[in-house]
Amino acid sequence: MKASAFAYARATSVANVLELLSAYGERAKVLSGGQSLLPAMNLRLIAPELVVDIGELGELRGIAVKGSVITIGALTRHADLLKSSEIAAHAPLLKDAVAHVAHPAIRNRGTIGGSLAQADPASELPACMLTLGATIVVCGPGGERRIAAREFFSGIYETALTPQDLLVAVELPVTPRTSTHFFHEFARRHGDYAIVGLAAQAVVTDGRFADLRLGFFAVGDRPLLAMSASRLVGVSITPAVLSEACTALDAELDPPEDQQATSAMRRHLAKVLLTRCVSSLLARPDLCAGASA
């Protein structure tokens, strides 16, 4: 299908965007890469009165590392993240994750700001933001706000953004060199939305986790930073400890049932991912015995 008719404004500045959003509120939609917005419009799931195209706002594009903070402009494309030497060096988890975001032609248009504002619970980047402890930078009528990722995602396609807000950037702490990561997702076809996925970052010292952050996606109405990770920190990991952590994880999940998988299948796969993640990060193949997908 084709989108219904709408008015179009090519924004000239962030102030111009805010002005338009302030006037139109929920009747306007911000067009960034358009890889989620345009399918929804073509399917007539949404029909905004005004589309505000921010594609020409060069100031919202780019990756900068300053001290211990990486700032990524909202218009930075997935393809840019994938090719960036700064991301590879300072946020390698994000690089691994982006390789799983859709397909090359989509990654050439889709942007990080668009993906986070869309907040699809099955998409990779929101979970990475939780794992990496990102701050989302938002401009609104009252000025700039900085929102911690864990406060940002509030439900299926729901965030802390109001209809008058524009997501302008993301800030990530530089990943310490002593840190390691794990990223994996199960999908029917490479690049499709995940059935279940895990973005993890850890510090391993003497065979134990000194820190472990587990960002699961497609396991509920929003990405989940699993509290059960704490059961694995500072202790010697045995199959029994891991099994207890899996049980604790299960209690945190509220997976949806859809045409891709049942809720029970998602619960099973989340535990498989946790087991594989721990086994991989600790280089302990013995822990993985029996964890089949």
Place this chain on the structure above:
Amino acid sequence: MTGAVAISLSVNGERVDASVLPRLNLVDFLREHLKLTGTHIGCEHGVCGACTVRVNGDIVRSCLLLAVQTHNASVETIEGLSDNGEIADLQSAFRERNALQCGFCTPGMLMAAQDLLKQSRSPDREQIREHLSGNYCRCTGYQAIVDAIETTARARTGRLP
């Protein structure tokens, strides 16, 4: 703001000036306004890859791009790549290996394949499959398409099959 918008862009190296409604997708602009029907329309929501074209050198879905967004851009379609000979060897390999049957996906497949071969001189079969993961083919089962791309990559780097 509600009416047609003036755009100026380059399509296959030729300057095009037009006035388009905001809701017009690039693929419909190419097919209906410019009569460049080599770019196909499949799913219209970014899943099938049949409408793949190049914008400013990058492959994109032309069903997920508004014509108004291509103002000042350089668009290349299958007609452009075909006429200038850029993919003559790839097209020939597709033909020889029977890498198409109905041909509906072929323009998009060729755009995606050429994009890969520009970035990677000797991709393995897994990399080829990954790069084509966003392009559906319902006839061939993909084996012949992967074969044709692999053969072209080998020939371009002077390696014999």
